[in-house]
Amino acid sequence: MSDNTNAPLPNSAASLLRALGRPGVLFLCETGAMGIFLARGIMRMFSSRTQIPKILRQVRVIGAGSMFLIVFIGLFTGMVLGLQGYYTLSMFGAEGFLGSAVALSLVRELAPVLTAIMVTGRAGSAMAAEIGVMRIGDQIDALEVMDIDPMAYLVAPRITAALITFPLLTSIFSTVGILGGYATGVLMLGMSGGVYFSRIGSSVRWADVSGCLGKSLVFALIVVAVCCCKGYFAHMRKDGMGAEAVGNATTSAVVLSCILLLAADYALTSFLL
Amino acid sequence: MERLWDIEFQSVGLGYGDTVILDDISVILPGGRISAVLGGSGGGKTTMLRHIIGLAKPLRGRILLGGNDLFSLPDKALRAARRRMGVLFQDGALLGQLTVAENTALPLTEHTRLPSATVREIVLHKLALVGLADFADYYPSELSGGMKKRAGLARALVTDPPLLLCDEPTSGLDPISAAQMDELLLDMKARFPNMTIVSVSHDMASVKNIADTVVVLHNGGIAYAGSLEGLENADDPYLRRFMDRSPPQAGQVDDPRLQLAEGTRKLMHEALGF
Numbered sequence: 001m002s003d004n005t006n007a008p009l010p011n012s013a014a015s016l017l018r019a020l021g022r023p024g025v026l027f028l029c030e031t032g033a034m035g036i037f038l039a040r041g042i043m044r045m046f047s048s049r050t051q052i053p054k055i056l057r058q059v060r061v062i063g064a065g066s067m068f069l070i071v072f073i074g075l076f077t078g079m080v081l082g083l084q085g086y087y088t089l090s091m092f093g094a095e096g097f098l099g100s101a102v103a104l105s106l107v108r109e110l111a112p113v114l115t116a117i118m119v120t121g122r123a124g125s126a127m128a129a130e131i132g133v134m135r136i137g138d139q140i141d142a143l144e145v146m147d148i149d150p151m152a153y154l155v156a157p158r159i160t161a162a163l164i165t166f167p168l169l170t171s172i173f174s175t176v177g178i179l180g181g182y183a184t185g186v187l188m189l190g191m192s193g194g195v196y197f198s199r200i201g202s203s204v205r206w207a208d209v210s211g212c213l214g215k216s217l218v219f220a221l222i223v224v225a226v227c228c229c230k231g232y233f234a235h236m237r238k239d240g241m242g243a244e245a246v247g248n249a250t251t252s253a254v255v256l257s258c259i260l261l262l263a264a265d266y267a268l269t270s271f272l273l
Numbered sequence: 274m275e276r277l278w279d280i281e282f283q284s285v286g287l288g289y290g291d292t293v294i295l296d297d298i299s300v301i302l303p304g305g306r307i308s309a310v311l312g313g314s315g316g317g318k319t320t321m322l323r324h325i326i327g328l329a330k331p332l333r334g335r336i337l338l339g340g341n342d343l344f345s346l347p348d349k350a351l352r353a354a355r356r357r358m359g360v361l362f363q364d365g366a367l368l369g370q371l372t373v374a375e376n377t378a379l380p381l382t383e384h385t386r387l388p389s390a391t392v393r394e395i396v397l398h399k400l401a402l403v404g405l406a407d408f409a410d411y412y413p414s415e416l417s418g419g420m421k422k423r424a425g426l427a428r429a430l431v432t433d434p435p436l437l438l439c440d441e442p443t444s445g446l447d448p449i450s451a452a453q454m455d456e457l458l459l460d461m462k463a464r465f466p467n468m469t470i471v472s473v474s475h476d477m478a479s480v481k482n483i484a485d486t487v488v489v490l491h492n493g494g495i496a497y498a499g500s501l502e503g504l505e506n507a508d509d510p511y512l513r514r515f516m517d518r519s520p521p522q523a524g525q526v527d528d529p530r531l532q533l534a535e536g537t538r539k540l541m542h543e544a545l546g547f
Contacts, residue, residue, distance in 0.1 A: 050383060057370075134368070142366035145326050146380045146428075147355045153383075 031260070037232070038225035041155035048152050051160070058161030062123040066169060069118055074173040077114060078180020081105055086185050095191060099199035102181035103174075107204055107212045111174040113265050116219035119169065120257040124227040127158060128253035131231030132246035140232070155228045159221070166220035167213045174212065211272045218268060222260050227253040277304025278339045278357070278436045278469040280325055285334030287320050293332060293493065294320045300488055300498045304339070307462060307470040309480040311515070312490030318473040319363075321490070322440050325471065326360055327351060338436075356384065359429030361439040365421035367413040367428070373400065374409035377428045399427040403457055419450035426457060433465065439472045443479045455482040477516065489515065 017025060045051070085101040131154055134140050143150045178200065185191045230253035237245045280302040287295040294317040302308040312318050323329045324336060327343055335342045338354060346354060367376045377396045381387055387395075400406045403423040413421055422442060429437060442458065443451035459482070462468060474480055480487060480501070487504050489497040491511055497504055504512060514520075 048383070137364065138362045138366040139368055141323075141326075141328055142360065142362055142368075144328065145355055145358060145360045146383070147352045148379065148383050 030256075034225045034229045037155075037229040038159070038221060040151050041159050041224070041228070044149060044152040044156040045160055047149070047156065051152075051157055054153070054157035055160045055164075058157050059165055061126070062119060062158075062161050063165030063168060066119050066122050066165075067172070069122055070115060070169045070173050071176050073114060073118055074111070074176035075180040075183075077110060077173075078102060078106065078177030078182075079184045080180075081110075081177070082181035082184030082189075085181070086189050086191065095185075096195050097199055098181065098185045098191060099178075099196040100203035102185070103178055103200040103204050104208065106174045106177040106181075107208045109265070109269070111170050111177060112212055112215040112219060113261065115170045115173045115216065116166065116223060116261050117258055119166065120223050120227070120254055120261070124223045124257055125250050125254050127224070127227040128231040128234075128250045129246055131228055132234035132249045135232060135235050136242055136246060150232075155224070155232070158228055159224050162220035162224045163217060166216040166223075170212060170216040207272075211268075214272075215265065215268050218264055219261055222264055223257050226257045226260060230256070277467055279304040279337070280308075280436075280469070280471065281335075281337040283335045283337065285324075285336060286332040287317060287324050287329075288332050289320075289329065295490065296493050297334070298495050299334075300495055302469070302471055302488070303486060304469045305467050306485040307458065307472065307483050308486045308488065309484035310471065310473045310488045310490065311475060311477075311480060312496075313475065313515075316490045317493070318475070318490060319440055322438055322471070322473050325438060326358065327355060356380070356432065357434050357436060359432065359434035359437045361422065361425045361429045361437070361442055363440045363444065364418070365413070365425030367421055367424055369413055372410050372412055373405060373416070373424045373427075376413070376424060377409075377431050379428065380432050395431065396427075399431050400424075402430070402460070403427045404453070419446045419454075422446070422454065423457070426454075430461065435465075435468055437461065437468055437470045439470070439474075441474055441476075442472055443474065443476045451476065451479060452482070455479050458483050477518065 020028065081102045082098065085098050085105075086095055089095045089097055089101065131140075134154070140150045140154070143153055182193065182196055186193045186196050230249040231246075234245045234249040237248055239245070240248050282298050282300050285295070285298050286293055287298070302310075310318050310321055320329070324331055325338070325343075330344055336344065341350070341354070343351070343354065367373070368379070371379070374393070374396050375382075377399055378392050381392045381395065385392075397406055397409060400409055403426050405420060405423055405427060408416065408420065408424075413424070416424065426439075426442070429439075437458075439458070442454050446454060458470060458472065462470060470483075472480075472483065484501050486499065487497065487501050488495060489504065489512060496509065497507060497512055505516060507513065507516070
């Protein structure tokens with residue numbers, strides 16, 4: 001029998017691995033493991049008739065719980081965009097395009113990305129910590145011995161809830177941000193409200209809105225996959241045990257989510273433009 | 274009649290990864306009896322329990338549950354076997370976001386379509402058995418350690434399983450609560466005579482109260498397996514120390530690490546302001 005483990009790698013694969021280095025290969029392995037974890041969670045989304053109460057609870061935790069934060073951040077992001085945009089555009093005598101600038105910046109980029117990052121900080125970290133505590137407190141083992149699939153019980157409802165709430169929160173962020181731009185451009189700096197909104201209507205296309213919602217769905221999957229996976233395997237971490245492992249899992253969940261969100265944003269933007 | 278669930282270890286090696294904790298053990302925990310697994314801290318008691326539950330696979334050998342090799346069972350049969358087990362984890366392992374009643378009802382709400390009134394009736398009955406009927410709507414964070422264990426026991430018993438496995442049921446409990454836990458296990462045995470109970474413990478007083486058979490783990494193997502009376506009359510020095518709760522014999526006293534230089538002690542006390 002031939003021993004494939006000792007077979008030399010093709011030149012292209014070997015040079016790619018060399019270029020990535022050990023950290024790069026580990027990162028790829030970890031991302032792949034999270035992809036498999038996510039796929040297992042998605043396969044169990046419709047596995048149990050008792051999913052609905054769990055999904056509703058997670059919608060409350062991820063969605064309603066993040067609402068105030070999203071409104072607050074969205075409002076100030078829109079206000080800053082309005083202020084910066086007005087003075088920049090007025091240098092070219094184009095302040096009438098403020099509505100377009102604010103709306104396109106928000107809908108195409110800022111709303112999905114900032115919403116995802118804010119929800120990661122608030123709900124994603126809580127997901128990682130809660131599942132991590134359940135892991136080290138034997139609660140996940142208890143589910144297994146009761147023949148309750150932890151993926152169906154813990155991960156699948158969070159995936160469904162994130163897919164429901166991320167687009168809604170992103171829409172709220174965009175709307176409130178546009179109103180924030182209105183507050184600075186129209187109410188504070190005296191621009192015409194009619195011009196502000198008519199420019200938004202004429203410049204924002206359906207493709208921008210669908211791209212925005214599409215990004216928010218992808219970001220929802222990234223945040224849930226990373227945060228749930230980090231918590232789920234907190235007991236296998238080499239950098240700590242018990243509470244320390246949960247803390248480290250939570251930190252790395254937030255950091256990795258943010259990195260992957262920004263990388264995915266670049267990839268999706270390249271694809272959509 | 275419900276069959277008896279013998280648990281048989283056949284030349285089993287237990288551990289995780291490259292670490293072997295128990296090697297080549299062969300023992301039978303008889304069905305319909307209360308068996309206690311004893312041993313020092315880190316001796317492999319909880320590891321043994323985790324393998325019986327199927328949470329970890331043995332490195333070698335076979336574990337037979339009611340005559341079936343647990344790890345050769347098809348997935349569906351393994352899941353069916355798990356539904357016939359009740360497990361009390363060391364700290365209860367109650368889900369923090371659910372009330373005591375919801376925790377206890379979990380196996381029923383997830384696996385059956387029983388009306389909620391029926392589930393509630395069963396749950397309150399089990400909670401009454403463990404003395405927690407008045408705490409059904411409390412959250413685990415509102416309970417003491419002993420109450421959490423009793424709630425965990427109610428959850429383990431809610432399906433009337435023929436096999437009950439308890440991990441350190443009396444550890445961390447005051448003597449009265451520990452005695453109450455022993456009484457609960459004996460009461461369960463009286464109510465369900467065919468129930469096989471395995472209790473992992475290092476509480477000799479508790480073991481003397483409840484156990485029919487005893488397995489003592491030591492040095493990666495089995496130091497004793499048999500009746501409680503046999504253990505009480507054993508001549509083996511380790512078993513005698515275990516029974517008499519006596520420290521290791523002299524020899525280690527000469528270890529230089531047990532001596533702290535007077536100057537060092539004085540320095541520490543000065544630093545602490547004593």
